[in-house]
Amino acid sequence: xxxxxxxxxxxxxxxxxxxxxxxxxxxxxxxxxxxxxxxxxxxxxxxxxxxxxxxxxxxxxxxxxxxxxxxxxxxxxxxxxxxxxxxxxxxxxxxxxxxxxxxxxxxxxxxxxxxxxxxxxxxxxxxxxxxxxxxxxxxxxxxxxxxxxxxxxxxxxxxxxxxxxxxxxxxxxxxxxxxxxxxxxxxxxxxxxxxxxxxxxxxxxxxxxxxxxxxxxxxxxxxxxxxxxxxxxxxxxxxxxxxxxxxxxxxxxxxxxxxxxxxxxxxxxxxxxxxxxxxxxxxxxxxxxxxxxxxxxxxxxxxxxxxxxxxxxxxxxxxxxxxxxxxxxxxxxxxxxxxxxxxxxxxxxxx
Numbered sequence: 001x002x003x004x005x006x007x008x009x010x011x012x013x014x015x016x017x018x019x020x021x022x023x024x025x026x027x028x029x030x031x032x033x034x035x036x037x038x039x040x041x042x043x044x045x046x047x048x049x050x051x052x053x054x055x056x057x058x059x060x061x062x063x064x065x066x067x068x069x070x071x072x073x074x075x076x077x078x079x080x081x082x083x084x085x086x087x088x089x090x091x092x093x094x095x096x097x098x099x100x101x102x103x104x105x106x107x108x109x110x111x112x113x114x115x116x117x118x119x120x121x122x123x124x125x126x127x128x129x130x131x132x133x134x135x136x137x138x139x140x141x142x143x144x145x146x147x148x149x150x151x152x153x154x155x156x157x158x159x160x161x162x163x164x165x166x167x168x169x170x171x172x173x174x175x176x177x178x179x180x181x182x183x184x185x186x187x188x189x190x191x192x193x194x195x196x197x198x199x200x201x202x203x204x205x206x207x208x209x210x211x212x213x214x215x216x217x218x219x220x221x222x223x224x225x226x227x228x229x230x231x232x233x234x235x236x237x238x239x240x241x242x243x244x245x246x247x248x249x250x251x252x253x254x255x256x257x258x259x260x261x262x263x264x265x266x267x268x269x270x271x272x273x274x275x276x277x278x279x280x281x282x283x284x285x286x287x288x289x290x291x292x293x294x295x296x297x298x299x300x301x302x303x304x305x306x307x308x309x310x311x312x313x314x315x316x317x318x319x320x321x322x323x324x325x326x327x328x329x330x331x332x333x334x335x336x337x338x339x340x341x342x343x344x345x346x347x348x349x350x351x
Contacts, residue, residue: 001339002309003302007050007316009224009257009292012170014050014094014316016341017309018330021296021320022053022098022173022228024065026110031058031071033080041084044323045091046344048330051316052088054081056100056175057164059156063101063181066110067123072099072160078167085168091344096171098228099160099215101153103181104129104142104190105265130184130191130198136268150197153181154211161215165223172219173226174212179265182208183230186247187239187266205247209254216255226294227251228260231282234270241285248289258292260318277304284313294318302333 007014020041027036037054045052058064058071071077085095106127107118117140118124128149129142145153157174164172176182184190185207191198197206208227216225231244248259261283264272272278279297287293295314299305305317323329334341343351 001306001337003306003317003337004334004339004341009171011222012094012224015092016048016050016330017316018049018305018333019051019096019294019316019318020044020049020053020323021318022055022175023320023324024055024069026066026068026112028068028070031061031064031069031073031077033070033077033084037070037080038084038087042087042091043327045088045093046347047323047327048334048341048343049093049319049323051094051096051171053096053098053171053173053318054084054169056098056102056180057160059099059101059160060153062106062125062128063153063156065102065106065180066108067118068110072097072163072167073156075163078163081167081169089168089170092342094171095169096173096226097164097167097169098173098175099157099164100175101156101181103127103179103184104133104135104139105179107140129181130193133190133192135179144193147195150207154207154214157211158214158218161219165220171224171226172215173228173260174215175228176208177228177230177260177262177265179230179267182211183239183265186243187233189233189235189238189266201243201246205250209250212251212254212256224257225255226258226260227256228262230263230265231261231279231286232263233266234264234272235267238266241282244282245285245289248286248291252289252291256291258294258316259286260294260296261286261314262296274298276300277308280308280313283308287312287314292316296320302336305333306337
């Protein structure tokens with residue numbers, strides 16, 4: 001079965017093609033991971049996923065989506081993350097982490113606090129963006145980044161990558177999707193600058209390419225680098241699948257090993273045709289450019305995941321909500337597909 005075949009990414013071998021998609025837990029304090037993150041991520045490793053990717057981890061305090069997001073902007077945040085990565089590896093899974101900057105979508109309340117803007121009394125701040133264009137009518141007005149600010153953010157990504165390596169992670173993903181900062185530079189809907197980072201297609205790609213190149217330069221050569229993109233904005237005049245197909249080989253040339261194919265997030269008005277496997281076609285198209293791809297989005301059954309791999313639409317399956325519902329989905333999927341897989345010795349009696 002393809003779903004339970006190994007996948008080699010540089011020197012790293014994933015024991016299967018099942019990955020935990022990075023999902024914000026909104027449970028950190030001042031960017032520090034805690035026991036919730038250990039149990040959340042660790043239980044998915046116990047559950048048999050080959051790759052566990054920790055949530056969008058901010059490269060700077062103002063790069064958080066919410067005040068409760070994880071961070072890697074200071075050395076003191078390394079220790080607990082190292083404990084988490086070590087536990088994941090003890091279970092035979094591979095620990096990955098996604099580094100991110102939320103851009104104009106930063107400083108929002110966590111979902112169970114009512115969403116909306118996180119103001120100063122909530123621990124909030126003024127977000128930054130390519131241009132002074134808010135995400136929505138009710139969102140905070142972002143500060144348009146100057147060139148010096150862009151340079152600081154690039155360095156913040158590099159520093160976060162170095163800390164991720166020190167924390168023991170073996171796979172690194174750069175978040176370039178969902179309307180967050182790097183995606184905001186890509187899309188003409190959010191990028192209306194008048195300098196070398198806006199205007200032409202090449203200019204809008206510049207920041208993502210510079211970040212990818214700078215991170216690849218410090219991330220160990222033997223370890224894989226992933227980039228998550230929104231393959232389309234789902235909005236006329238925005239970032240499109242055709243743009244993504246031009247971007248993919250350029251990222252590969254910079255040393256990116258796999259593109260994690262999601263979509264949307266630039267504007268709240270986007271009409272997204274949600275449904276089972278609604279983003280799989282993007283992974284299939286990206287894969288045809290010659291780079292490995294991952295499919296994500298409403299993939300819920302073992303048969304569906306196996307079909308995606310067998311029909312060569314993707315090389316890796318990322319599961320999000322399904323693994324929130326059932327952290328042991330990989331163990332059950334193996335049984336469903338009549339594929340033998342190792343269970344934790346502590347759970348063998350239930351196999």
